[in-house]
Amino acid sequence: MVPLIDFLIHEWLDVDELLTRPRFAQHSRGSIDDLVTAASDIAGTYFEPAHRPSDLVEPYVAGDVAVLPEQTRAAWNAYRDFGFLAAAHDEEHGGMQVPRVADLATRAIFHASAASVSPALLTDANASLILKHGTEVQKRVFAETELIGRWTGTMAMSESQAGSSLSDVATRATPDGEDFQDDPLGHRYRVVGQKMWISNGENDLGENIIHLVLAKIPGPDGTVDPSTRGLSLFIVPKFVVDEDARIVERNDVTLVGLNHKLGMRGTANTALAFGDGGHEPGGRRGAIGYLVGEPGRGLAQMFHMMNAARTEIGLLGAAVGFAGFAVSLDYAKQRHQGRHPQAVGKVADSPQVAIVEHADVKRMLLAQKAFAEGALSLCLYAARLLDEQQTGEPADAARATRLLEILTPVVKSWPAEWCLEANSLAIQVLGGAGYTRDFPVEQYWRDQRLNMIHEGTHAIHGLDLLGRKVLLDDGALLADLHTVVNATGVAARTAGLVAEADDLLAAWSHVRETTDAAWSTGDPRDALANATPYLQGFGHVVVAWILLDVAVAASRSRHSEAPGKLAAMRYFYAYELPKIGAWLDVAGRREPLCRDLPLSEL
């Protein structure tokens, strides 16, 4: 993956220009390349060997800890010891201040090597949220201790009755005594409730676990705001600590159980109870939690972590897609079977050919390449926008924010869907061998299947895109995307990619017309009845744009990766882009079939 990343960050995303900005003064092209190489080395040494054990040895409960395989702990330790968790963070918080695009590029390498070890790396997103919204003491005690990898972090939002529907969160937080505002770690509350689907809610990687918990604070009359505006955010550590990050006592956070999953078994997915009375610090009911920011801002703050997590999941999907591509390409070059069409079924007196010679095997490999590289490119583009948000001129930073807003639903959902297809094709290339557990491709496919579900299902992102993002600021986000898509079209024409430029602009017009048509009655029930197919069509057009933009860079490059970039783009325009009509047209005509279907007809 290193040559691909090298091409994308240098020849396409121009990380070298970024490095001229003051924030990155300590870095050079050489130091960035060294970081990528180090990631590749550590991934090969510690993450690759953790891939299969993380699946075979499911986390188990010993006492109140979820025990992970030793290979997973070794991978975490290596990652931590190098300092990767803090790579993109400020030097003042112990970070290296590398661009996010380089940071996420290294993370793609780790994800490809052992995907189910990766969610522990979300500790970084947890720390980021605290750095953004926490007090100075919270930053020092919680965020900085997480960033050195002594503690790990989670996001604890879902409950059994409140998964996609967060307004229904039933966890409650009440002020902890008269002096609750005087705690140096923040306003101190007692948190009571049950949380579900918490990744890394228990593990034996670090000394403490920092949960970021969504809960509602009852008003004086005991009632809560029934909407998501009633949600506040709390730091709830497994162990209560002092101002010097020293462990004081066990907090009342209890592991209720582990989920037994189809894949991604290297991450303990947990049900947690807060304040069930098992460990009552100070003898009072409820887990101790410290308010982050203002009450009622919980969901807005959590979106900071969720958006990071969503980009991360896009990257995870892309990386696992790439891993399957690499394994199946290697297999196809080694495995000999069959002959060319002229000889099919006739004579066996010519030697069999490597299956990579067959047109249909090449099709399955090229599709995987287009899906995985398209997804990875999209995610790194989003990472580049994060850098622009942080270091660009104000107008550029604002535009980057708007583009990130509209691209996030695609970043989250497209790699999940199409790199799952890629992983299925990897199995298909291997045939019967791919269906056995002697090869890693079946595990990639199982691991990947989670990505369409967690951090918001496809349906949620479809609603977010068509129900919110395209409407925001009177369509300003869509207009910004229009500008960059058009710019790619112009550049592609200049580069001689005229037919593809035409196809892209026609497809983009199709998206815009569909958007208008979907909302033409102004009724959300009409517009959103086909939000998921809209997301699918929109996503395919976004990736077509990204792949063409990459191809423009490839067309003027002599990099060894450049010809493959053009091939992947051509595959996508020939085989994939023509699919968009089937998705967009039901959204555009506000097809009522599914919405209006009587349940008796199901």
Add this chain to the structure above:
Amino acid sequence: MVPLIDFLIHEWLDVDELLTRPRFAQHSRGSIDDLVTAASDIAGTYFEPAHRPSDLVEPYVAGDVAVLPEQTRAAWNAYRDFGFLAAAHDEEHGGMQVPRVADLATRAIFHASAASVSPALLTDANASLILKHGTEVQKRVFAETELIGRWTGTMAMSESQAGSSLSDVATRATPDGEDFQDDPLGHRYRVVGQKMWISNGENDLGENIIHLVLAKIPGPDGTVDPSTRGLSLFIVPKFVVDEDARIVERNDVTLVGLNHKLGMRGTANTALAFGDGGHEPGGRRGAIGYLVGEPGRGLAQMFHMMNAARTEIGLLGAAVGFAGFAVSLDYAKQRHQGRHPQAVGKVADSPQVAIVEHADVKRMLLAQKAFAEGALSLCLYAARLLDEQQTGEPADAARATRLLEILTPVVKSWPAEWCLEANSLAIQVLGGAGYTRDFPVEQYWRDQRLNMIHEGTHAIHGLDLLGRKVLLDDGALLADLHTVVNATGVAARTAGLVAEADDLLAAWSHVRETTDAAWSTGDPRDALANATPYLQGFGHVVVAWILLDVAVAASRSRHSEAPGKLAAMRYFYAYELPKIGAWLDVAGRREPLCRDLPLSEL
């Protein structure tokens, strides 16, 4: 599934007309319905409980037997004891002479209950081949003993270097002594070679295992025909038996190992060695095998079993798709989460709704219904053609044979691909719960994934369809399909389904034009470069035709299932049929991108 089958076999496929034919004189509508009900009862009592154990307790080797979970054995015993294995067979061979359409309908019920138990039921296909091509003694000794379930059967074709490429089979058969032609069980050979991917190659279900083995007979000069015309077929039992089907001694068939699979773990998938010297009957080298039919006819004979197996796999895919649909529909009615679009993200003071109320959940359910019912209908249509082949007037029987020939690639591949998508949607409906092993949907998805691989991959069936079937007899098969598709169009217009009739006929024209365009240069390398996308497009049009034909029957029916049939058809025409252009157009323009791609660009 019983009401659905009731509708399909009575209201659509008119099994009642079939029952007027002499072969089925012993049967009535009542006896057929009783058979379906008995299947449903036995499946519920014995197969459902075997589903999860068959996955959790993988087959293991004890001595030279692969041990299956007791629930699998109980399911097999119940199936056997009722006489289902012989249901469609002649009474003279111990069968019930029920129509194949009813036989396969009952089998769909068993497949839906415990898919990975089902391959043992292929014993019936093995017996059928022997009944078709064997000697009278072979029929009595091997086929009839299999049909009462005392012994099980396999098809042993693949070798590690000869999977899709059967001309490369290296297993050899040589005459066993001077008197090799005098054995009452058939011409006796010694078989030496290794076979791979043999389902049920070992098990503890019966007293003996009858392998049908493809091998080549060397000529006087020691060489073999290098083509598939060199293949002959042999009955190679695990235990050598006498003319009264009594076990005499162990044959030299050795279990080399078991494959550890992603799913379908209830079937032991084996590597077998023939004649490795472990058990040498009579002290001579090689496993004893009896020639079936003439030398050099092995592959042609094996196609008899393979075509049955391919229909069976379509049915298996359809049934597992239906199982996921049923579980996710039930879950969606129980699970409450979220509110209607007007309320999304706003207030939580209205109660949450059952998720089946959400438009996108209904879309995912209706898609599953269309895929599973479309696939099941297609397979039962094929079964009805088998009955026509056997009992129709000569011209009708010949036409049924031609239709079966051209439909078999679709029957094998379409359910495998689209019921996999259905099973993925079932997981998606359940969300995080669907990703756990607490629900059966993840296992359905894993089990289903095999169906695109075994009995010929998608690529093989694409080549068979576009490279052979559409060309046979100067396009006669395609012309027959044209006739029945047109008839459905006419009937649909009469039934008031005018728009769908137009869409179907336009789609069918698209298929025909694509077929001509693909072959317009006459070069197989051009025509077949996109044979898999062609198969995908062709398959979608075939299923559109089937669903419309079912809908026509529904439109004149008051059956409780009728409204749902129209809904599934409408979904398919609105959301699925528009996808065909993306697949057909690359085939029609003989897109050379994948075929000509230099390997260096992958």
